[in-house]
Amino acid sequence: MPSKTPEKKPTAKSAAAATSTKADDKKAAPSKPNALQQPLTPSAELGAVVGTAKIARGEVVSKMWEYIKAHNLQNPENKREILADDKLKKVFGKDKVTMFEMNKYLSAHLK
Template identity: 75%
Template sequence: MATKTTEKAAPKAAKETKPAATKPAATKAAATKAAPKTTKAAAGAKPNALQQPLKPSADLGAIVGTSPIPRGEVVSKVWEYIKKHNLQNPENKREILADDKLKKVFGKDKCSMFEMNKHLAAHLKA
């Protein structure tokens, strides 16, 4: 019986000692390493339109502050203001019910969230 167990173990050992892959490991490692990518910021290019600081108008500045900030941050701060003051229509959350400060920015009492960016863009200057 002892010979049978060693005979079964021998084929497994033979399977484990397969020849190495056709490509050497060093070549695979070199192929997977790519040259470091240079970003636009590192190359000295201008930031894209969403990252460029813009100066808000006086009306919009009452909500987001008067210092130049990127467009994405303006939208975030306006949404913070809307949620803090509970200005979303409870029946339709996509509709914003403007208070006195937002009426100056939107130019009307109600505004959809999709229109909001159009109104904000009118109050931002480069």
């Protein structure tokens, strides 16, 4: 007695997946390097805080936060605000910035 379940027919998706090979995967365009990992040169003003050697953008942000916390530069009433000391005033151009604005000012000091 034959079963009443219908046979599965291959779909276009499964047929394409079956014909894909590892060689096809290798031909794919190489991905762009992550912008956070590309080494950049800090300006002299920023270099006073994070060092003058080439450094990745993500590492710059980490070192900035280390500096901010080590020198107690966060506003105690609003931790999102950074109160600039003499070194940071040269980078930010003003007395205080929010943590969200910080990256905008850092970009101007990285080449």
